[in-house]
Amino acid sequence: MQFDIRRFASLVSWVISPVVVAPAVYLFVVLIGYREEPRHYEWLTVLFLAATIAPMFLIYGLKKIGKVSDYNISFREQRFLPLFVLVGLNLIGYELMKQLDSPRFLSGILFFNAVNTVVILLVTLQWKISIHLFSLTSSIALLVLFFGPQFLGLLVFMPLLMWSRIHLRAHNFMQTLVGGIIGFLMMYLEFKWWLTL
Template sequence: MSSNLHRFASLISWVVSPVVVAPAAYLLIILYGFQEDPSRGDYLLVLFLASTFVPMMLIYGLKKIGRVSDYNITFREQRFLPLLVMVGVNALGYEVMTQLDAPRIFTGILLFNAVNTVLILLITLQWKISIHLLTLTASIALLFLQFGAVALWLLFLVPILMWSRIKLKAHSFMQTFVGGLIGFLIMYVELTWWIGL
């Protein structure tokens, strides 16, 4: 029974992982919020590269050469380099979005992904915050800003993901709770200011 629960927790952690959740949120925003924009495919490509493809290739490469022990980068000490690279990737993505003259929500996503990754990086020097929870709640904040209160139904995933990360001994309750709280609040406040809502 315990083994089945562990497998179920692992499945949740993979399905509701940063490289799945963030691009899914971006896809929904582009498909249902920007149907008439002829450049929406370009926006999606930049966001997908920055949020999914590059992180996956980076972590795969670091795992291959032994710089990280697993694909979830369980050990806090191993997170510094990939986080630092992701700051640069998102900053580059922001510049590309700016050149595309993209709507401010998309430039804001990449700008604040870079800024918030610096914040995570600084926290990581002393403490291990849950990037899974931070990404999930930040994505929900994005959807809330775009689609309104209906997006808040996705908050039901938060306690499920918290349980998963704690069950896998990847994080403590406080690490998941703080990650989730910070993720929603900072993305909501930053983008509200950036877009001018």
């Protein structure tokens, strides 16, 4: 059986995608870091709804009515509306987390998801940054901040995902590299500030 390199690149792109990586990190942080807290399932539910489930339904709906051409929203011009709605969804989630007296770390995830989506939205007006890479490295930054520097090793997946997105012609090298670097640095520096307030 012949190895299909494009299919492998597509598999990598889906496995290390925002809809897989981010919820996996949320699950890990909440169930390991806050499992003794009586409301941890409520916090996890809000995280999943605001940052994963609602966005998935949004993109599915936009694809269904023809507002986006594919689930990865490959065309830069089609990204403004879904990104704008995602900002609102994350801010609603942030407010819900505050009402549920969540730890500052968890509410910060949704707050900075909103902030960082605004940054991506503004960049998208002129350039196409890789949201896949941004999501991967910002998620790794959360693990490093919460559990420690041993999770820096997960950055080995960054070159693999870069290759995948480039091979699929979804992005060029600079779009993936900048997405990865900015994703990690922004989330890391934002939380360093957020957790000292």
